Amino acid sequence: MAAQWSPFSKPASLTMRILHTMIRVGDLERSIAFYTEVLGMKLLSRKDYPDGQFTLAFVGYGDGDAEIELTYNYGVDRYELGNAFGHIALEVDDAYATCEEVKRRGGRVTREAGPMKHGTTVIAFVEDPDGYKIEFIQKKATA
Incomplete structure (x- = not known):
């Protein structure tokens, strides 16, 4: 076999x-x-x-x-998004600056940049025009 x-x-x-x-x-x-x-x-x-x-x-x-x-x-x-799909994640150099730029360009930030709960990774969330969530994950500093 x-x-x-x-x-x-x-x-x-x-x-x-x-x-x-x-x-x-x-x-x-x-x-x-x-x-x-x-x-x-x-x-x-x-x-x-x-x-x-x-x-x-x-x-x-x-x-x-x-x-x-x-x-x-x-x-x-229009589509019903349901609750099965979570989000798309993008790595960014600076989540704080990226959120400010998204707002400046008319985008909607749904979770401001900051450390994730129970961790230290800096994340943020924005929403696209159809309601899909997009996560920004800040690159970790290399030693």
């Missing part, structure tokens, strides 16, 4: 990395503006699928980093 494949015991020629996280949005232009103008990401690609009645836009910081796929389904302007 052949051994079952596992990503944790993979051959050296097989690699994995997270490519993107997909979120559904009610207003694609508004979401693209938030991720590019407020969070400083780039619009990496955009494609309309009229036969499928949806448009995909990919945003991110480039350089092969993980991306966010914004999916707009024609005619749907």
Whole structure:
């Protein structure tokens, strides 16, 4: 019997990395503006699928980093977020300064920067126009 494949015991020629996280949005232009103008990401690609009645836009910081796929389904302007999905996390140099810049650019900070409960890591939370939570995690100082 052949051994079952596992990503944790993979051959050296097989690699994995997270490519993107997909979120559904009610207003694609508004979401693209938030991720590019407020969070400083780039619009990496955009494609309309009229036969499928949806448009995909990919945003991110480039350089092969993980991306966010914004999916707009024609005619749907709002989604129930439910309580299963938590948040997207971004590493930042300075969570305090990042929150101030997000506010300056019209974004909504829902938890100001500061140490997390029961720890010392500095975090903050913002919310995108559809209500998705985005966590900023401040880089740890290296000795």
